[in-house]
Amino acid sequence: MSSRPLEISDATTRIFPGRYSSLASIGEFIRSEARLSGLDDTAIYQVEMAVDEACSNIIEHAYGAEDIGLIDCTCQRQPDGLTVVLKDTGKPFDPEAVDWPNLKASIEERASHGLGLFFIREWMDQVEFKAMPGGINMLTLYKNRRGKKPGKKK
Numbered sequence: 001m002s003s004r005p006l007e008i009s010d011a012t013t014r015i016f017p018g019r020y021s022s023l024a025s026i027g028e029f030i031r032s033e034a035r036l037s038g039l040d041d042t043a044i045y046q047v048e049m050a051v052d053e054a055c056s057n058i059i060e061h062a063y064g065a066e067d068i069g070l071i072d073c074t075c076q077r078q079p080d081g082l083t084v085v086l087k088d089t090g091k092p093f094d095p096e097a098v099d100w101p102n103l104k105a106s107i108e109e110r111a112s113h114g115l116g117l118f119f120i121r122e123w124m125d126q127v128e129f130k131a132m133p134g135g136i137n138m139l140t141l142y143k144n145r146r147g148k149k150p151g152k153k154k
Helices: 020-036 041-062 115-123
Strands: 012-017 070-078 081-088 126-132 136-144
Touching: 012 020, 020 041, 020 070, 020 081, 041 070, 041 081, 041 115, 041 136
Parallel strands: none
Antiparallel strands: 012 070, 070 081, 081 136, 126 136
């Protein structure tokens, strides 16, 4: 998947402690940037929920516990939407190793993990995971303001 250009010079970056109590502050930051990018209320909610789920996964799975590392959150307002880049230095993540949830199965029969990644992919128009040099994990999320889904990949 081709990623959207991220012009770091125009981006707003905030760094948060990798703990669950940071999720409220991260949400406030995301809502503010999403509103400034012109997203409607539904899109703002979707971006906030996707970032909340991703950050929770970073804390739980990449770091394995709270207060192990930081979450670097960059928002780039695009002419047609918003790009959010999350970086961490935890355990690398391979999204292809996560099975798609069976949404037709009963709650008792479903796997205990994987639904969050499913929702991130459903809420966002583009999602890309990369393991970067130096042990940095990078998740890029893009939401289109106009409701179009450019090249959406699951």
